[in-house]
Amino acid sequence: MLAKVSAGDQAEVKAAYWQIFDLTELGENVKPGQHLVDWVQRRIDTFAEARGGRYPAAVKCLLADRQSLTTHLRFPIEHHKRVRHSNFIERTFGETRRRVKVIGRFPGETSCVSLVWAVLDRAARGWRGFTMTSNGLRILQDLRRALLHPPAQLHPTGDPALAPVTEAA
Template sequence: MGHRHRRQALLHRARGRRIGVPRRLGRLPQRPPQARPHPPLLVISDGGAGLISACELVLGCSLRQRCLIHKCRNVTSKVSRHDLAEFKKEFWEIFDTTELGLPPGQRLVETVQRRIDAFAAKGEKTYPAAVKSLLTDRSSLTSYLRFPVEHHKRIRHSNFIERTFGETRRRVKVIGRFPGEASCVSLAFAVLDRAATGWRGFTTTPAALRQLEGMRRDLLNPVSADVIQPAPQDHEPPAEAA
């Protein structure tokens, strides 16, 4: 087989490859409840189908936020250079909630979702591909609006964790090859743990802590309706006959 035919065969196999969750993720050992780590309240991801499927499988109780910086790049890549600056400005104005004066929660999420609808209606005829990219997985664009306001600008993108990729690659070059999966995971967590000590920008107030605890209770430990027992009703004693 010639070089050109081998290349066509490889391209054909690559295009037909199915991207999804590895099978072993579905066979993770089940730990007892007291030994399981607490899942995070929020998972920030890009648009990778495999990562999204893994989050839904393993962290189904957690909220998922689509990185707005990645989404902005995906949307504006389908816009002409002449309209790029104005289009990008209007995109970020969708998520500017400083003047709304609404507390975090469902009402704020619905308000921003209406802004997305208005933005899509305005640019649908001019840039249909960009609007289609914006509306894809749109529910994950506003998950961060349920969290404390002082955290919004930090948790709506994945820049925090992406800065650690370079440090991880630098350490991997020194090692060359990992002896096993455990050593690879240990290195990744060590880099993240060290980077987390220097993160800035998260202002945690007592009100924010109470809000996060309430979200953790509602999302990760919901009270089942079967557990709630109706309160005993006080029956009035029968009236005595005169």
């Protein structure tokens, strides 16, 4: 985004960008989740309105990637600074690619999964800066459960495709 801003204005825009993600305004009772994502999304909109006329290309870049920019806000607060960028993830996948190049082709799915598991397990031992509190573990388990078993709608309404099924019951 800064590449789309003149050199003289980059410091100002950079400071304003990081202000979007500053959670100190919310106090100490900040809880991760969709409400926090929505709050930051509103701040992104405010940033876009304030600077859209002067830096349209930079604002377009910001708005195009807004969902990716707020994904880390669903994770425990103590993890935000580590997971808001993808350096440790990129490094892990780079290690996997390096090992796969040597092998060339896997004889089966099990060998592929075993190699990926080994690389991720080794990488996870080297991740520094993650503190796992009981509250953080609960939040991560809730996220995992929501991704693997999303809640089903109990009473579908207004869907014309389901009308014959509803009438038959």
